Amino acid sequence: MSNLPRIRFIINPVSGTRSKVDVAARIKLYLDHKKLDHDIVYTDYAGHATELAAAAAADNYYAVVAVGGDGTVNEVARSLQYTNTALAILPKGSGNGLARHLQIPLQLNNAIKMLNTGQISQIDSGTINDMPFFTTAGIGFDAYISSVFAGSKSRGLKTYVELIVKEVRNYRHLPVKVWINDKELVTDCFVMAFANAAQYGNNAYIAPLADIRDGLLDICLIRQLDVVKALNLSYCMLTKQLANAQSAEYFKTTQVRVETEQPMMFHADGEYKGKASQFDVKLNPLALKVLIPS
Incomplete structure (x- = not known):
């Protein structure tokens, strides 16, 4: 048996938009087999990556490599929190939010x-109603788009933008109560994003000042959205700037509670999770080890 550090590659065979490359052949070619021992496993169903990662952590693997998109990364990472096994990523999705934030080569x-x-290195993680996220979670329009995007046959930034343009006029803001930094806020909500990392993916920055290691969530609240605000917000997201005060408001905190008059959609790392009328969002400082460029 080898004494080299062991890494496990967990491959989601249906992830992302790219042509089907032989990942196993690339691993054989480019991994340094004098430094690292490895095995490769494939997911068969939703949640399988979580089980495979947990088994590797229990067996003291050095790292588990999520080969796929943000959904696969989330499934793997949730099992590695508070363990000595690090998350690594081979980005193969349509957004690759965490990989981009950590400057992992695409x-x-x-x-x-x-x-x-x-x-x-170590990074923070978050939970929304006890569901883990590592880049962003949110309620409102971005969760609605996540639900529509999940059913779309096409992937990628172009499809995502087309869906936003198509659906934004029909989505209505809803009243919410928010408890943040021990203060109650009664407001309208078009989008409320809870950002651990700065971006959704595809270099779309919803919270440009977010630091994935600072022990704080960055909250972006968009109360209402019209065409002018949408244009300002879109420009700022793509240029990594804070939107103006008329378009969005920003807060920093360790936890948030939101109550809604009617159930609202929510997502975690871009994966649609359903509807709820109460949301408890929390930050877990330095909960996850990650393998990043030196």
Whole structure:
């Protein structure tokens, strides 16, 4: 049996928009087998990656590599929290939010090479109604778009933007009560994003000042949205700027509670999770080890 650090590759065979490359062949070619021992497993159903990652952590693997999109990354990462096994990522999704935030190469060959020389760091995580997230969670319009996007045959940024343009005029803001930093806020809500990382994915920055290691959630509240505000917000998201005060408001906190008069949709890391009338969102400081570029 090898004494080398062990890593497990968990591959979601149906993730993302890219052509079907032979990931196992690339791993054989670009992984440094003198430094790392490895095995490769494939997911068969939703939640399977969580089980495979948990087994690796229990067996003291050095790292588990999520090969897929943000959904696969979330499934793997949730099992690695508060363990000595690090999360690594081979980005193969349509958004790749956490990979982008951690500056992991998006090109597959380079991402594999990074595993040979990467270093361990730690990042925060969050929960929304006890469901883990690592980049963003949210209620309102972004969750609605996540639900529509999940049923779309096409993926990628172009499809996402087309859905937003199509659906934004028909979505209505709703009244909510928010408890944040021990203060109660009664407001309208079009979108409330809870950001651990700065972006949704595709370099769309919903909270440009978010720091994934600062022990704080960055909250972006959009009360109402018209065409002018939508244009300002879109420009700021794509240029990594804070939107003006008329378009969005920002807060920093460790936890948030939201109550709604009628159930609202919510998402975690872009995956639609359903509807609820109460949301408890919490930040877990430095809960996850990650393998990042040196």
